[in-house]
Amino acid sequence: MFLTISTTGSPERPATDLGFLLHKHPDKTQAFSTSHGTAHVFYPEASAERCTAALMLEVDPVALVRRGQGKGRGGAPDAALAQYVNDRPYAASSLLAVALSGVFRSALKGQCVARPELPEEARPLRVEIPALPARGGVELVHRLFDPLGWALVDVEPVPLDERFPEWGDSRYVRLVLEGELRLADALRQLYVLLPVLDDAKHYWVAPDEVDKLLRAGDGWLASHPENGLISSRYLARHKRLTQDALERLELVRLAEADGSEVEELDNAVDEDRDTEERPVPLAVQRREAILAALRAAGAARVLDLGCGQGQLVQALLKEVSFTEIVGMDVSMRALNLAAKRLRLERMGERQSSRVTLLQGSLAYTDKRLAGYDAAVLSEVIEHLDVERLPALEYAVFGSARPRTVLVTTPNVEYNVRWETLPAGHVRHGDHRFEWTREEFRAWADGVANRHGYAVEFVAVGDDDPEVGPPTQMAVFIQTESTTDTPKEGEAA
Ligand code: SAH
DSSP states (O other): OEEEEEEEOOSSSOTTHHHHHHTOOTTOOEEEEETTEEEEEEEEEEOSSEEEEEEEEEEOHHHHHHTTOSSOTTOOSSOOHHHHSOSTTTSOOHHHHHHHHHHTHHHHHTOOSSSTTGGGSEEEEEEEEEEEEOTTHHHHHHHHHGGGTOSEEEEEEEESOTTOGGGOEEEEEEEEEEEEEEHHHHHHHHHHHHHHHHOOOSSOOOTHHHHHHHHHTTTTTTTOTTHHHHHHHHTTTOHHHHHHHHHHHHHHHHHHGGGOOHHHHHHTHHHHHHHTTOSSOHHHHHHHHHHHHHHHTTOOEEEEETOTTSHHHHHHHTSTTOOEEEEEESOHHHHHHHHHHHTGGGOOHHHHTTEEEEEOOTTSOOGGGTTOSEEEEESOGGGSOGGGHHHHHIIIIIIIOOSEEEEEEEBGGGGGGOTTSOTTOOSSTTOSOOBOHHHHHHHHHHHHHHHTEEEEEEEESOOBTTTBOSEEEEEEEESOOSOOOOOTTTOO
């Protein structure tokens, strides 16, 4: 059983960083004893330009049978010869997945103590598995890996015997994956999908398998079109566990819908990053700029669209001039955290009558949003795919049509000034895009023209003479009050 992971690099961003990511030194050959045999990790090549790590699992078939784990589902109790003469030692399979999680535990979790920024970075990866048992064949391998963001998914059937092509193909395929991904994401996909393709789990499925599946599926499984098949096979077709997994995935999917990211809400990554080593955190400066613009506009009834955990809603509540505050987000998880932060439950009636939290998506028109003085979209647009922006545009500027709209978004030009941000990277993994000042201006001018608004731009944070400010804000003021009709291509 054999799997290689390769990456390429440059002197500034050496490929040998793979060693840090995997917590295995490229100069060493290491062996780890696992419950099924010995796992070897070594690097066939390790230079700044190219680095390949190989994981080879030497399975002890006798140990496997003694552990009662070589039987497959149903497990006949007799020690038939077939149990000893099985394909486990040759195929990359669920055992390899288990070895992967044992040997590369920290990498799978995306942890790297020595270089904490590394796991966050997507890098060019190539994964090769020469012999992968695949029940469902080439077609299923594509259905499983194609939706996961790999640029190349190359699957070739392995013939039973090359000398006798008429014998047809074996149940193995050779799999090559190539793309820009975070290593932890790639490893977690393999950890789940290798046993799914093998479809013969070697251990009994326990209820905590659902937790394992959800943990390993974090960030990709909920929205995977085949998550039904994946869960069912991963859980050895156990109906109740599969049902449980699918229900929990559906909750995750709802929270993730339209680009919100669950972990982001837990860690407030956006904010942490922005605030690093800064006297006044950028998130605070942004909030101040928004409040100032809302005061200047004389707004009393305010929408916070994509409110996240409700920091702005909380700040708005502190000022009596804001009489009605609505926080909306697509993520229920975010809204629950916002409710906690605001202590909605313990709030007096007067205070609580000023605030409403709504679940909704900016990709759809929503009657509940009509008739407000102002709407804020703080660090939200970059969480939607660019193709969705016309729908958001129509929902906010065409349908809800508040008098004032504030939109903030990162200025990508400023990224070179973040010491902790590697070149060419966005500030957060879930940002679908980050714009230059010119790109933002072009979008905002277009929106203003199409919907009867005038727009001005405000720099938020240190306005660097060369690259501009870290955050850019557009202030839209309505000039034509007529509700416009949807133009073609704008309908939500
Ligand atoms: N406004 C907050 C949070 C920004 S993070 C702040 O400035 O700190 C982006 C937020 O947008 C997330 O909470 C995410 O759930 C939400 N979001 C993403 N897509 C959305 C959509 N289509 N509709 C509504 N909210 C969305």
